[in-house]
Amino acid sequence: MGKDIKKLVIIGETKDGKVFRPSDWAERLCSLTSAVGNNKKLKYSQLVHPGHTPAGVKTVTVNPRLHQLDPLAWKFVIDFAKEHGLQFEAIPAPPGYTALTETFRARHSVRRFLPTPVSRDVVTELLELASRSPSGINAQPWKVYALTGNAREALSAALLERFAQDATEDREYDYYPDKWVEPWLSRRRKLGFDLYGLVGIPKGNKSRVKEQAGRNYLFFDAPVGLIFTFDRHLAQGMLLDYGIFIGHLIIAAQARGLASCMQTAFADYPQTVRRHLGISTHEMIVGGLALGYRDPEAPENQIITEREPVEAFTTFKGF
Numbered sequence: 214m215g216k217d218i219k220k221l222v223i224i225g226e227t228k229d230g231k232v233f234r235p236s237d238w239a240e241r242l243c244s245l246t247s248a249v250g251n252n253k254k255l256k257y258s259q260l261v262h263p264g265h266t267p268a269g270v271k272t273v274t275v276n277p278r279l280h281q282l283d284p285l286a287w288k289f290v291i292d293f294a295k296e297h298g299l300q301f302e303a304i305p306a307p308p309g310y311t312a313l314t315e316t317f318r319a320r321h322s323v324r325r326f327l328p329t330p331v332s333r334d335v336v337t338e339l340l341e342l343a344s345r346s347p348s349g350i351n352a353q354p355w356k357v358y359a360l361t362g363n364a365r366e367a368l369s370a371a372l373l374e375r376f377a378q379d380a381t382e383d384r385e386y387d388y389y390p391d392k393w394v395e396p397w398l399s400r401r402r403k404l405g406f407d408l409y410g411l412v413g414i415p416k417g418n419k420s421r422v423k424e425q426a427g428r429n430y431l432f433f434d435a436p437v438g439l440i441f442t443f444d445r446h447l448a449q450g451m452l453l454d455y456g457i458f459i460g461h462l463i464i465a466a467q468a469r470g471l472a473s474c475m476q477t478a479f480a481d482y483p484q485t486v487r488r489h490l491g492i493s494t495h496e497m498i499v500g501g502l503a504l505g506y507r508d509p510e511a512p513e514n515q516i517i518t519e520r521e522p523v524e525a526f527t528t529f530k531g532f
């Protein structure tokens with residue numbers, strides 16, 4: 214249901230044009246799927262919320278995802294509208310929107326890939342799409358080293374050797390803070406617990422944790438590994454452009470049936486990466502990306518990370 218519907222609007226007017234009463238019907242209906250927020254006030258769900266038509270008639274807007282996420286709530290809301298003879302309006306999704314939202318929702322970081330190769334043509338196509346991303350002054354500050362086959366394996370071998378020796382190299386930029394504070398600390402821990410739990414690493418087993426971390430340098434067995442560099446003549450603000458570029462790239466890959474995992478692990482060994490790939494000292498090693506086909510059987514690929522609700526990170530004003 215609702216595959217190509219962006220939203221369903223239930224209008225507080227019966228089919229014969231009478232305004233539906235009681236006047237707080239919309240708030241009451243929405244309160245069924247609401248929760249109490251930190252400020253002790255009722256917080257409506259993003260999936261069912263009250264509103265008005267331009268003519269001031271009360272409405273309830275329902276996101277069709279409710280059908281999947283909470284079928285009982287969906288049924289209740291729809292039955293309520295039908296029983297009371299309320300008008301409905303299904304707002305169609307613009308062409309391509311549904312496919313795009315599904316691509317966004319389906320993407321997740323993959324940490325074990327199938328050996329199925331990915332051709333240079335496909336990698337080129339994805340990078341070309343990603344390069345459509347915006348950048349300040351249209352600087353396009355990305356530079357990519359795309360590796361497969363022996364080239365990928367040789368870099369992995371060089372890095373794994375360093376990693377096995379517990380070698381450390383000076384990072385060229387700070388990605389993680391020196392000290393973790395909340396809420397970042399808990400989120401980082403949760404990811405670790407979930408990942409280690411799925412791959413069966415018992416708590417405190419340092420050698421297995423190290424082994425799992427080392428898989429980063431194998432690009433998690435992906436047939437293609439990308440290394441990203443950034444011209445040091447630019448200022449750090451342009452790493453924003455870089456992030457958007459990589460965001461475009463991973464979504465393009467997902468839409469093409471490929472999976473990915475962004476990896477700053479490569480920025481832990483900038484000197485080895487630079488030496489191995491003959492990268493100029495003018496270029497900073499930003500990180501890498503594993504690209505290939507997802508292994509559907511792998512336990513580590515079953516992680517679906519949570520997200521905070523929009524209201525938790527957005528301050529709406531004037532809406």
Ligand SMILES: Cc1cc2nc3c(=O)[nH]c(=O)nc-3n(C[C@H](O)[C@H](O)[C@H](O)COP(=O)(O)O)c2cc1C
Pocket residue numbers: 320321322323324404429474475476477478479500516517518
């Ligand atoms: C800039 C960046 C760096 C990352 N570095 C690593 C990494 O080195 N190793 C790894 O396994 N995952 C890495 N990740 C993946 C994140 O852990 C992952 O995106 C996050 O847990 C959210 O999960 P999801 O991508 O499955 O939605 C990185 C992600 C980003 C955006």
